[in-house]
Amino acid sequence: MTKKERYDFLIGYFLEHRPKAETELVYTDPYELAVATILSAQCTDKRVNLITPAFFRKFPDADSLSHAPQEDVFELIKSCSYPNNKAKNLIGMAKSLIKDFSGVLPSDVEELMTIPGVGRKTANVLASVIYKKPAMAVDTHVFRVSARIGLTTGAKTPYQAEIQLVKHIPEQLIPLAHHWLILHGRYVCIARKPKCPECGLTSVCKYYQLLRKE
DNA sequence: ATCCCGAGGG
DNA sequence: CCCTCTGGAT
Structure with a gap:
Protein backbone atom coordinates (compact mmCIF):
# COMPACT_ATOMS: atom_id res chain seq x y z
CA MET A 1 0.00 0.00 0.00
CA THR A 2 1.68 3.17 -1.19
CA LYS A 3 1.10 6.57 0.32
CA LYS A 4 -0.65 7.72 -2.84
CA GLU A 5 -3.03 4.77 -2.62
CA ARG A 6 -3.89 5.72 0.96
CA TYR A 7 -4.62 9.31 -0.03
CA ASP A 8 -6.66 8.25 -3.06
CA PHE A 9 -8.72 5.89 -0.93
CA LEU A 10 -9.27 8.50 1.76
CA ILE A 11 -10.34 11.16 -0.73
CA GLY A 12 -12.67 8.78 -2.54
CA TYR A 13 -14.19 7.55 0.68
CA PHE A 14 -14.89 10.97 2.14
CA LEU A 15 -16.08 12.52 -1.12
CA GLU A 16 -18.75 9.83 -1.02
CA HIS A 17 -19.55 9.82 2.72
CA ARG A 18 -18.95 13.41 3.86
CA PRO A 19 -19.25 15.55 0.71
CA LYS A 20 -20.32 18.57 2.71
CA ALA A 21 -18.10 18.43 5.79
CA GLU A 22 -17.85 21.79 7.50
CA THR A 23 -17.08 23.36 10.84
CA GLU A 24 -19.48 22.75 13.72
CA LEU A 25 -18.70 26.12 15.27
CA VAL A 26 -21.73 28.43 15.01
CA TYR A 27 -20.95 31.84 13.48
CA THR A 28 -22.38 34.43 11.11
CA ASP A 29 -19.34 36.46 10.04
CA PRO A 30 -15.50 36.40 10.06
CA TYR A 31 -15.34 38.20 13.42
CA GLU A 32 -17.55 35.59 15.05
CA LYS A 58 -22.82 41.55 24.37
CA PHE A 59 -19.94 42.02 21.90
CA PRO A 60 -21.48 41.93 18.40
CA ASP A 61 -18.39 43.22 16.61
CA VAL A 73 -15.02 38.85 28.78
CA PHE A 74 -13.69 36.44 31.40
CA GLU A 75 -17.13 36.02 32.94
CA LEU A 76 -18.67 35.11 29.60
CA ILE A 77 -16.02 32.57 28.60
CA LYS A 78 -14.98 31.14 31.96
CA SER A 79 -16.48 27.71 31.25
CA CYS A 80 -14.07 27.25 28.34
CA SER A 81 -10.41 26.44 28.97
CA TYR A 82 -7.86 29.09 29.83
CA PRO A 83 -10.36 31.94 30.29
CA ASN A 84 -7.70 34.41 31.43
CA ASN A 85 -5.47 33.86 28.40
CA LYS A 86 -8.40 33.80 26.03
CA ALA A 87 -10.03 36.94 27.43
CA LYS A 88 -6.77 38.82 26.97
CA ASN A 89 -6.24 37.40 23.48
CA LEU A 90 -9.82 38.05 22.35
CA ILE A 91 -9.59 41.72 23.27
CA GLY A 92 -6.14 41.90 21.67
CA MET A 93 -7.51 40.24 18.55
CA ALA A 94 -10.32 42.80 18.30
CA LYS A 95 -7.88 45.69 18.75
CA SER A 96 -5.51 44.28 16.13
CA LEU A 97 -8.36 43.72 13.71
CA ILE A 98 -9.31 47.39 13.92
CA LYS A 99 -5.87 48.97 14.23
CA ASP A 100 -3.82 46.76 11.89
CA PHE A 101 -6.42 45.54 9.41
CA VAL A 109 -1.83 33.00 7.02
CA GLU A 110 1.32 34.87 8.02
CA GLU A 111 -0.66 38.07 8.52
CA LEU A 112 -3.32 36.26 10.50
CA MET A 113 -0.63 34.88 12.80
CA THR A 114 0.36 38.41 13.84
CA ILE A 115 -3.04 38.71 15.57
CA PRO A 116 -3.05 37.98 19.31
CA GLY A 117 -4.42 34.52 20.09
CA VAL A 118 -4.09 33.42 16.48
CA GLY A 119 -1.41 30.77 16.05
CA ARG A 120 -0.79 28.63 13.00
CA LYS A 121 -3.76 26.34 13.55
CA THR A 122 -6.30 29.14 14.02
CA ALA A 123 -4.80 31.11 11.11
CA ASN A 124 -5.20 28.11 8.83
CA VAL A 125 -8.79 27.59 9.98
CA LEU A 126 -9.70 31.21 9.23
CA ALA A 127 -7.90 31.28 5.86
CA SER A 128 -9.50 28.01 4.87
CA VAL A 129 -13.05 28.48 6.11
CA ILE A 130 -13.53 32.17 5.31
CA TYR A 131 -11.35 32.57 2.23
CA LYS A 132 -11.33 28.95 0.94
CA LYS A 133 -7.53 29.00 0.87
CA PRO A 134 -5.59 25.70 0.64
CA ALA A 135 -4.51 26.01 4.29
CA MET A 136 -4.51 22.77 6.29
CA ALA A 137 -5.15 23.42 9.95
CA VAL A 138 -3.65 20.61 12.00
CA ASP A 139 -5.32 20.29 15.36
CA THR A 140 -5.29 17.36 17.74
CA HIS A 141 -7.79 15.39 15.61
CA VAL A 142 -6.09 15.95 12.28
CA PHE A 143 -2.72 15.13 13.81
CA ARG A 144 -3.92 11.89 15.41
CA VAL A 145 -6.05 10.61 12.53
CA SER A 146 -3.42 11.38 9.89
CA ALA A 147 -0.80 9.49 11.86
CA ARG A 148 -3.06 6.50 12.53
CA ILE A 149 -4.20 6.06 8.94
CA GLY A 150 -0.70 6.64 7.62
CA LEU A 151 -1.28 9.90 5.78
CA THR A 152 1.65 11.28 7.72
CA THR A 153 4.77 9.40 8.73
CA GLY A 154 7.06 10.40 11.56
CA ALA A 155 5.56 13.87 11.97
CA LYS A 156 6.59 15.16 15.37
CA THR A 157 4.81 18.50 15.20
CA PRO A 158 1.53 19.73 13.73
CA TYR A 159 3.52 21.83 11.27
CA GLN A 160 5.43 18.80 9.96
CA ALA A 161 2.10 17.01 9.52
CA GLU A 162 0.71 20.05 7.70
CA ILE A 163 3.58 20.03 5.19
CA GLN A 164 3.01 16.36 4.40
CA LEU A 165 -0.77 16.67 4.08
CA VAL A 166 -0.66 19.73 1.84
CA LYS A 167 1.84 17.97 -0.40
CA HIS A 168 -0.47 15.04 -1.09
CA ILE A 169 -3.96 16.55 -1.14
CA PRO A 170 -5.21 18.49 -4.20
CA GLU A 171 -5.42 22.21 -3.38
CA GLN A 172 -9.12 22.58 -4.00
CA LEU A 173 -9.91 19.73 -1.61
CA ILE A 174 -7.85 20.93 1.35
CA PRO A 175 -10.59 22.96 3.11
CA LEU A 176 -12.88 19.94 2.78
CA ALA A 177 -10.20 17.42 3.76
CA HIS A 178 -9.48 19.41 6.91
CA HIS A 179 -13.05 18.92 8.07
CA TRP A 180 -13.09 15.29 6.99
CA LEU A 181 -10.24 14.54 9.34
CA ILE A 182 -11.71 16.64 12.16
CA LEU A 183 -15.12 14.99 12.01
CA HIS A 184 -13.67 11.52 11.57
CA GLY A 185 -11.46 12.10 14.59
CA ARG A 186 -14.31 13.44 16.66
CA TYR A 187 -16.89 10.76 15.94
CA VAL A 188 -15.07 7.65 14.72
CA CYS A 189 -11.31 7.73 15.18
CA ILE A 190 -11.66 8.88 18.78
CA ALA A 191 -8.47 9.39 20.76
CA ARG A 192 -9.11 7.02 23.65
CA LYS A 193 -11.36 4.38 22.10
CA PRO A 194 -11.48 4.49 18.30
CA LYS A 195 -14.58 2.90 16.73
CA CYS A 196 -12.72 0.74 14.24
CA PRO A 197 -15.68 -1.62 13.66
CA GLU A 198 -17.69 1.23 12.16
CA CYS A 199 -14.79 2.85 10.31
CA GLY A 200 -14.67 2.62 6.52
CA LEU A 201 -10.94 3.20 6.41
CA THR A 202 -9.67 0.07 8.13
CA SER A 203 -8.49 -1.45 4.86
CA VAL A 204 -5.89 1.29 4.49
CA CYS A 205 -5.33 2.14 8.16
CA LYS A 206 -1.89 1.43 9.61
CA TYR A 207 -3.19 1.67 13.15
CA TYR A 208 -5.88 -0.94 12.47
CA GLN A 209 -3.44 -3.32 10.77
CA LEU A 210 -1.21 -3.09 13.84
CA LEU A 211 -4.13 -3.80 16.17
CA ARG A 212 -5.01 -6.94 14.24
CA LYS A 213 -1.51 -8.34 14.62
CA GLU A 214 -1.75 -8.31 18.40
C1' DA B 1 -6.47 9.70 34.32
C1' DT B 2 -7.01 11.54 29.73
C1' DC B 3 -8.71 14.36 26.21
C1' DC B 4 -11.03 18.61 23.84
C1' DC B 5 -10.45 22.11 16.39
C1' DG B 6 -3.62 25.67 21.02
C1' DA B 7 -1.01 29.82 21.94
C1' DG B 8 2.61 32.34 24.10
C1' DG B 9 6.64 32.65 26.53
C1' DG B 10 11.13 31.04 28.47
C1' DC C 1 12.81 22.17 23.03
C1' DC C 2 10.07 22.84 27.41
C1' DC C 3 6.46 24.90 30.40
C1' DT C 4 2.09 27.15 31.76
C1' DC C 5 -2.59 28.44 31.20
C1' DT C 6 -6.88 25.68 33.28
C1' DG C 7 -12.62 24.03 32.79
C1' DG C 8 -15.58 20.47 31.45
C1' DA C 9 -16.54 15.72 29.83
C1' DT C 10 -15.67 10.78 29.82
Whole structure:
Protein backbone atom coordinates (compact mmCIF):
# COMPACT_ATOMS: atom_id res chain seq x y z
CA MET A 1 0.00 0.00 0.00
CA THR A 2 1.68 3.17 -1.19
CA LYS A 3 1.10 6.57 0.32
CA LYS A 4 -0.65 7.72 -2.84
CA GLU A 5 -3.03 4.77 -2.62
CA ARG A 6 -3.89 5.72 0.96
CA TYR A 7 -4.62 9.31 -0.03
CA ASP A 8 -6.66 8.25 -3.06
CA PHE A 9 -8.72 5.89 -0.93
CA LEU A 10 -9.27 8.50 1.76
CA ILE A 11 -10.34 11.16 -0.73
CA GLY A 12 -12.67 8.78 -2.54
CA TYR A 13 -14.19 7.55 0.68
CA PHE A 14 -14.89 10.97 2.14
CA LEU A 15 -16.08 12.52 -1.12
CA GLU A 16 -18.75 9.83 -1.02
CA HIS A 17 -19.55 9.82 2.72
CA ARG A 18 -18.95 13.41 3.86
CA PRO A 19 -19.25 15.55 0.71
CA LYS A 20 -20.32 18.57 2.71
CA ALA A 21 -18.10 18.43 5.79
CA GLU A 22 -17.85 21.79 7.50
CA THR A 23 -17.08 23.36 10.84
CA GLU A 24 -19.48 22.75 13.72
CA LEU A 25 -18.70 26.12 15.27
CA VAL A 26 -21.73 28.43 15.01
CA TYR A 27 -20.95 31.84 13.48
CA THR A 28 -22.38 34.43 11.11
CA ASP A 29 -19.34 36.46 10.04
CA PRO A 30 -15.50 36.40 10.06
CA TYR A 31 -15.34 38.20 13.42
CA GLU A 32 -17.55 35.59 15.05
CA LEU A 33 -15.60 32.70 13.57
CA ALA A 34 -12.36 34.26 14.83
CA VAL A 35 -13.81 34.49 18.34
CA ALA A 36 -15.21 30.95 18.24
CA THR A 37 -11.99 29.47 16.90
CA ILE A 38 -9.85 31.14 19.54
CA LEU A 39 -12.24 29.84 22.20
CA SER A 40 -12.08 26.31 20.79
CA ALA A 41 -8.51 25.70 21.93
CA GLN A 42 -8.50 22.72 24.31
CA CYS A 43 -12.28 22.93 24.49
CA THR A 44 -15.07 21.14 22.64
CA ASP A 45 -16.97 22.95 19.87
CA LYS A 46 -20.15 22.02 21.68
CA ARG A 47 -19.15 24.03 24.73
CA VAL A 48 -18.01 26.97 22.63
CA ASN A 49 -21.39 27.04 20.88
CA LEU A 50 -23.07 27.05 24.28
CA ILE A 51 -21.50 30.35 25.32
CA THR A 52 -21.07 32.27 22.04
CA PRO A 53 -24.72 33.41 21.67
CA ALA A 54 -24.49 35.47 24.86
CA PHE A 55 -20.99 36.58 23.91
CA PHE A 56 -22.07 37.89 20.49
CA ARG A 57 -25.09 39.61 22.01
CA LYS A 58 -22.82 41.55 24.37
CA PHE A 59 -19.94 42.02 21.90
CA PRO A 60 -21.48 41.93 18.40
CA ASP A 61 -18.39 43.22 16.61
CA ALA A 62 -14.66 43.84 16.91
CA ASP A 63 -15.20 47.45 17.96
CA SER A 64 -17.32 46.60 21.01
CA LEU A 65 -14.98 43.77 22.00
CA SER A 66 -11.91 45.98 21.69
CA HIS A 67 -13.32 48.29 24.37
CA ALA A 68 -14.45 45.49 26.70
CA PRO A 69 -13.11 45.16 30.24
CA GLN A 70 -11.17 41.89 30.47
CA GLU A 71 -13.22 40.92 33.52
CA ASP A 72 -16.47 41.05 31.50
CA VAL A 73 -15.02 38.85 28.78
CA PHE A 74 -13.69 36.44 31.40
CA GLU A 75 -17.13 36.02 32.94
CA LEU A 76 -18.67 35.11 29.60
CA ILE A 77 -16.02 32.57 28.60
CA LYS A 78 -14.98 31.14 31.96
CA SER A 79 -16.48 27.71 31.25
CA CYS A 80 -14.07 27.25 28.34
CA SER A 81 -10.41 26.44 28.97
CA TYR A 82 -7.86 29.09 29.83
CA PRO A 83 -10.36 31.94 30.29
CA ASN A 84 -7.70 34.41 31.43
CA ASN A 85 -5.47 33.86 28.40
CA LYS A 86 -8.40 33.80 26.03
CA ALA A 87 -10.03 36.94 27.43
CA LYS A 88 -6.77 38.82 26.97
CA ASN A 89 -6.24 37.40 23.48
CA LEU A 90 -9.82 38.05 22.35
CA ILE A 91 -9.59 41.72 23.27
CA GLY A 92 -6.14 41.90 21.67
CA MET A 93 -7.51 40.24 18.55
CA ALA A 94 -10.32 42.80 18.30
CA LYS A 95 -7.88 45.69 18.75
CA SER A 96 -5.51 44.28 16.13
CA LEU A 97 -8.36 43.72 13.71
CA ILE A 98 -9.31 47.39 13.92
CA LYS A 99 -5.87 48.97 14.23
CA ASP A 100 -3.82 46.76 11.89
CA PHE A 101 -6.42 45.54 9.41
CA SER A 102 -9.11 48.24 9.28
CA GLY A 103 -11.62 45.83 10.73
CA VAL A 104 -11.26 43.30 7.91
CA LEU A 105 -9.82 39.89 8.73
CA PRO A 106 -6.77 39.29 6.49
CA SER A 107 -6.68 36.20 4.26
CA ASP A 108 -2.94 35.58 4.44
CA VAL A 109 -1.83 33.00 7.02
CA GLU A 110 1.32 34.87 8.02
CA GLU A 111 -0.66 38.07 8.52
CA LEU A 112 -3.32 36.26 10.50
CA MET A 113 -0.63 34.88 12.80
CA THR A 114 0.36 38.41 13.84
CA ILE A 115 -3.04 38.71 15.57
CA PRO A 116 -3.05 37.98 19.31
CA GLY A 117 -4.42 34.52 20.09
CA VAL A 118 -4.09 33.42 16.48
CA GLY A 119 -1.41 30.77 16.05
CA ARG A 120 -0.79 28.63 13.00
CA LYS A 121 -3.76 26.34 13.55
CA THR A 122 -6.30 29.14 14.02
CA ALA A 123 -4.80 31.11 11.11
CA ASN A 124 -5.20 28.11 8.83
CA VAL A 125 -8.79 27.59 9.98
CA LEU A 126 -9.70 31.21 9.23
CA ALA A 127 -7.90 31.28 5.86
CA SER A 128 -9.50 28.01 4.87
CA VAL A 129 -13.05 28.48 6.11
CA ILE A 130 -13.53 32.17 5.31
CA TYR A 131 -11.35 32.57 2.23
CA LYS A 132 -11.33 28.95 0.94
CA LYS A 133 -7.53 29.00 0.87
CA PRO A 134 -5.59 25.70 0.64
CA ALA A 135 -4.51 26.01 4.29
CA MET A 136 -4.51 22.77 6.29
CA ALA A 137 -5.15 23.42 9.95
CA VAL A 138 -3.65 20.61 12.00
CA ASP A 139 -5.32 20.29 15.36
CA THR A 140 -5.29 17.36 17.74
CA HIS A 141 -7.79 15.39 15.61
CA VAL A 142 -6.09 15.95 12.28
CA PHE A 143 -2.72 15.13 13.81
CA ARG A 144 -3.92 11.89 15.41
CA VAL A 145 -6.05 10.61 12.53
CA SER A 146 -3.42 11.38 9.89
CA ALA A 147 -0.80 9.49 11.86
CA ARG A 148 -3.06 6.50 12.53
CA ILE A 149 -4.20 6.06 8.94
CA GLY A 150 -0.70 6.64 7.62
CA LEU A 151 -1.28 9.90 5.78
CA THR A 152 1.65 11.28 7.72
CA THR A 153 4.77 9.40 8.73
CA GLY A 154 7.06 10.40 11.56
CA ALA A 155 5.56 13.87 11.97
CA LYS A 156 6.59 15.16 15.37
CA THR A 157 4.81 18.50 15.20
CA PRO A 158 1.53 19.73 13.73
CA TYR A 159 3.52 21.83 11.27
CA GLN A 160 5.43 18.80 9.96
CA ALA A 161 2.10 17.01 9.52
CA GLU A 162 0.71 20.05 7.70
CA ILE A 163 3.58 20.03 5.19
CA GLN A 164 3.01 16.36 4.40
CA LEU A 165 -0.77 16.67 4.08
CA VAL A 166 -0.66 19.73 1.84
CA LYS A 167 1.84 17.97 -0.40
CA HIS A 168 -0.47 15.04 -1.09
CA ILE A 169 -3.96 16.55 -1.14
CA PRO A 170 -5.21 18.49 -4.20
CA GLU A 171 -5.42 22.21 -3.38
CA GLN A 172 -9.12 22.58 -4.00
CA LEU A 173 -9.91 19.73 -1.61
CA ILE A 174 -7.85 20.93 1.35
CA PRO A 175 -10.59 22.96 3.11
CA LEU A 176 -12.88 19.94 2.78
CA ALA A 177 -10.20 17.42 3.76
CA HIS A 178 -9.48 19.41 6.91
CA HIS A 179 -13.05 18.92 8.07
CA TRP A 180 -13.09 15.29 6.99
CA LEU A 181 -10.24 14.54 9.34
CA ILE A 182 -11.71 16.64 12.16
CA LEU A 183 -15.12 14.99 12.01
CA HIS A 184 -13.67 11.52 11.57
CA GLY A 185 -11.46 12.10 14.59
CA ARG A 186 -14.31 13.44 16.66
CA TYR A 187 -16.89 10.76 15.94
CA VAL A 188 -15.07 7.65 14.72
CA CYS A 189 -11.31 7.73 15.18
CA ILE A 190 -11.66 8.88 18.78
CA ALA A 191 -8.47 9.39 20.76
CA ARG A 192 -9.11 7.02 23.65
CA LYS A 193 -11.36 4.38 22.10
CA PRO A 194 -11.48 4.49 18.30
CA LYS A 195 -14.58 2.90 16.73
CA CYS A 196 -12.72 0.74 14.24
CA PRO A 197 -15.68 -1.62 13.66
CA GLU A 198 -17.69 1.23 12.16
CA CYS A 199 -14.79 2.85 10.31
CA GLY A 200 -14.67 2.62 6.52
CA LEU A 201 -10.94 3.20 6.41
CA THR A 202 -9.67 0.07 8.13
CA SER A 203 -8.49 -1.45 4.86
CA VAL A 204 -5.89 1.29 4.49
CA CYS A 205 -5.33 2.14 8.16
CA LYS A 206 -1.89 1.43 9.61
CA TYR A 207 -3.19 1.67 13.15
CA TYR A 208 -5.88 -0.94 12.47
CA GLN A 209 -3.44 -3.32 10.77
CA LEU A 210 -1.21 -3.09 13.84
CA LEU A 211 -4.13 -3.80 16.17
CA ARG A 212 -5.01 -6.94 14.24
CA LYS A 213 -1.51 -8.34 14.62
CA GLU A 214 -1.75 -8.31 18.40
C1' DA B 1 -6.47 9.70 34.32
C1' DT B 2 -7.01 11.54 29.73
C1' DC B 3 -8.71 14.36 26.21
C1' DC B 4 -11.03 18.61 23.84
C1' DC B 5 -10.45 22.11 16.39
C1' DG B 6 -3.62 25.67 21.02
C1' DA B 7 -1.01 29.82 21.94
C1' DG B 8 2.61 32.34 24.10
C1' DG B 9 6.64 32.65 26.53
C1' DG B 10 11.13 31.04 28.47
C1' DC C 1 12.81 22.17 23.03
C1' DC C 2 10.07 22.84 27.41
C1' DC C 3 6.46 24.90 30.40
C1' DT C 4 2.09 27.15 31.76
C1' DC C 5 -2.59 28.44 31.20
C1' DT C 6 -6.88 25.68 33.28
C1' DG C 7 -12.62 24.03 32.79
C1' DG C 8 -15.58 20.47 31.45
C1' DA C 9 -16.54 15.72 29.83
C1' DT C 10 -15.67 10.78 29.82
